[in-house]
Amino acid sequence: xxxxxxxxxxxxxxxxxxxxxxxxxxxxxxxxxxxxxxxxxxxxxxxxxxxxxxxxxxxxxxxxxxxxxxxxxxxxxxxxxxxxxxxxxxxxxxxxxxxxxxxxxxxxxxxxxxxxxxxxxxxxxxxxxxxxxxxxxxx
Numbered sequence: 001x002x003x004x005x006x007x008x009x010x011x012x013x014x015x016x017x018x019x020x021x022x023x024x025x026x027x028x029x030x031x032x033x034x035x036x037x038x039x040x041x042x043x044x045x046x047x048x049x050x051x052x053x054x055x056x057x058x059x060x061x062x063x064x065x066x067x068x069x070x071x072x073x074x075x076x077x078x079x080x081x082x083x084x085x086x087x088x089x090x091x092x093x094x095x096x097x098x099x100x101x102x103x104x105x106x107x108x109x110x111x112x113x114x115x116x117x118x119x120x121x122x123x124x125x126x127x128x129x130x131x132x133x134x135x136x137x138x139x
Contacts (some may be wrong), residue, residue: 005098009133010094010115010123016041017050023058023076023084026050036111039121040085046114046121048085058084091116094124099134101125 013027015033017026019042020129030052041050059075092101094117101113105127115123 007094009129010125012123050085
């Protein structure tokens, strides 16, 4: 049975944060790109992952002004990205079979993994990518 490498199903057009970025920027990226996970880099090196749930944990709920467009982000100014992100980052390699990612999703309860090639961040694979792949295969 031929296995499919992660690079075939991963998202390559990355949206990512730099370590010095703000949580306000992170929230803006989450909402504008309709995503739930962001890799955090320092130069070319992956140093963390931030999920939308990480932001929800510190903000309880979005508070908006009367026009409903501006998010009250005062709480974000109390924390740095480094304080909120997950620093213990598991990753997969682009050439790994997708079963490696599936096993990590199951055993570690992750929903997104950075994908590396020669220690460089080249993509991200999510549970949604995995479901799309298997759904397409089953049709």
